[in-house]
Amino acid sequence: MLTESDVRLADGRTLHVYDTAPGDTRRLAVFWHHGTPNIGSPPEPLFPAADRLGIRWISHDRPGYGGSTPRPGRDVASAATDVAAVADALGIGQFAVIGHSGGGPHALACAALLPHRVLSVVSMSGMAPYDAEGLDWFAGMTPSSAAALRAAAEGRAAKEAYQATAAYDPEMFTPADHAALSGDWSWLDTVVAPAVAAGPGAQIDDDLAYVSPWGFDPAQVTAPVLFLHGNQDRVIPYAHGQWLARRCPAAELRLAPGDGHLSVLTSAPSALDWLHARR
Numbered sequence: 001m002l003t004e005s006d007v008r009l010a011d012g013r014t015l016h017v018y019d020t021a022p023g024d025t026r027r028l029a030v031f032w033h034h035g036t037p038n039i040g041s042p043p044e045p046l047f048p049a050a051d052r053l054g055i056r057w058i059s060h061d062r063p064g065y066g067g068s069t070p071r072p073g074r075d076v077a078s079a080a081t082d083v084a085a086v087a088d089a090l091g092i093g094q095f096a097v098i099g100h101s102g103g104g105p106h107a108l109a110c111a112a113l114l115p116h117r118v119l120s121v122v123s124m125s126g127m128a129p130y131d132a133e134g135l136d137w138f139a140g141m142t143p144s145s146a147a148a149l150r151a152a153a154e155g156r157a158a159k160e161a162y163q164a165t166a167a168y169d170p171e172m173f174t175p176a177d178h179a180a181l182s183g184d185w186s187w188l189d190t191v192v193a194p195a196v197a198a199g200p201g202a203q204i205d206d207d208l209a210y211v212s213p214w215g216f217d218p219a220q221v222t223a224p225v226l227f228l229h230g231n232q233d234r235v236i237p238y239a240h241g242q243w244l245a246r247r248c249p250a251a252e253l254r255l256a257p258g259d260g261h262l263s264v265l266t267s268a269p270s271a272l273d274w275l276h277a278r279r
Contacts, residue, residue: 002042006067007060007089009082016067017086018042020050020057027056028119028279029095030272031110033081033103034059037195037203038188039066043100044186046127049269053276058095060086062106062203065195065239071155072205077215079106087117096275098122098267099277101204101236104130105214120278122271125233125261128162128240128247129218130211140237144169152207159207163200174232174260185265217246224278228271230259 003022018041021027022070030050032042042057050057060082063071071078087095099107104126111118129134130153138146144166151162173181181188195202204259225248228242238255245253252274256264 007086007169009085013063013069013071014067015063015069015082015086016040016061017090018057018059019090020047022090023237024056025091028052028276029056029058029087029092030275031087031097031107032046032057032059033079033093033097033099033106034062034065034191035101035103037065037200038191039043039195040068043265044187045265046268047270049272053272055272055276058086058090058092062202062206064205065198070201070205073203074209075212075215076105076209077108077109077113079109079197082278084109084114084117093117094119096120096122096279097184098124098275099126100124100273101126101261105210106270108218108221109214109224111223111225112216112218115222118223121221122228122275123225123241124228124268124271125230125236126227126244127210127236128239130206131213132240132243135239135243137181137240140234140239142169142172142234144171145172145235146226149207149211152204153211154258156208163204163229172235173262174230174234176232176258176263177260180263180266185262188262203234211275218244219249221248222250225253226271226274227253228256228264228267230256230261231235231266232258233261235261
C-alpha cells in the first residue's frame with residue numbers, strides 16, 4: 001500500500017514523502033533516490049522483489065519536484081539532512097539507500113554523512129564528482145548529455161538559457177534502454193512526465209549541484225556500497241562507476257554487459273538481494 005504525506009522541516013520547507021508500508025518496523029526500510037528529472041515515487045517494477053525480501057520503500061520528491069518546496073542553491077550533501085528528517089518523522093532509525101542516475105550521488109551523500117544510520121548503499125548509473133581526479137568526466141557522453149552538464153558548469157544563467165531550448169534526444173539511450181522503456185520500465189514515464197510538466201527549475205537545481213562541490217567526499221562512505229553500471233551507458237559512462245568504486249573503501253562494482261543508462265535497472269532485483277543481505 002503506497003501512501004503519500006508531507007513532512008514539514010525545521011527550516012519551513014515541505015518534503016512530499018512516499019511510504020509503501022507505514023509503521024511496519026519488521027521490514028528493512030530502503031530510501032529510494034530518484035533520477036533527473038523525476039518525481040520521487042518509489043520504483044513499482046521493483047515492488048515484487050521488495051515484497052519477497054520484506055523491504056519497505058521510503059522516498060520523497062527532491063526539493064523543487066512534485067510536492068516538495070524548492071531549495072535553490074542546494075548541494076548534493078543536503079540530501080542527507082532531508083532524509084534524516086524524513087526518517088525521524090517516520091520513526092525509522094537505520095535504513096539502506098539506493099539511487100539511480102542522479103539519485104546515485106544523493107544516496108552516497110546519505111551514507112557519507114549519516115554513517116551510523118545507513119546500513120548499505122546501491123548506486124546505479126550514478127555519476128562521479130565533477131572534480132574527480134584522473135577522470136575525463138565528459139568522455140563517452142552523448143553530445144546532448146555533455147551539453148546539458150557543460151551549461152550547468154558555466155552557471156545558473158547559462159543552464160537556464162540552455163534548458164529553455166533543450167529537446168529530448170533519443171540517441172542518449174541505447175537499443176537496450178529503449179527496450180526497457182517498452183517493458184516494465186515504461187513506469188519511468190509516470191515519474192518523468194509530471195517532473196517535466198512542472199517546469200525546468202528542479203532539473204536545473206539538480207544539474208548545478210552535480211557540477212558543484214558535493215559537500216562530501218565519496219571516500220567518506222564506509223558502509224558497503226554496490227555500484228551497478230551498464231558498460232554501454234551513454235548518459236553517465238561506466239568510467240564514473242569505476243572511479244567511484246576505487247574511491248569508496250568498501251565498494252563492489254558490477255558492470256552490466258550490453259546495458260545502457262536505463263536497461264541496467266533490469267538488474268536491480270539482484271541489487272535488492274545484495275542490500276537485504278547486508279541489513
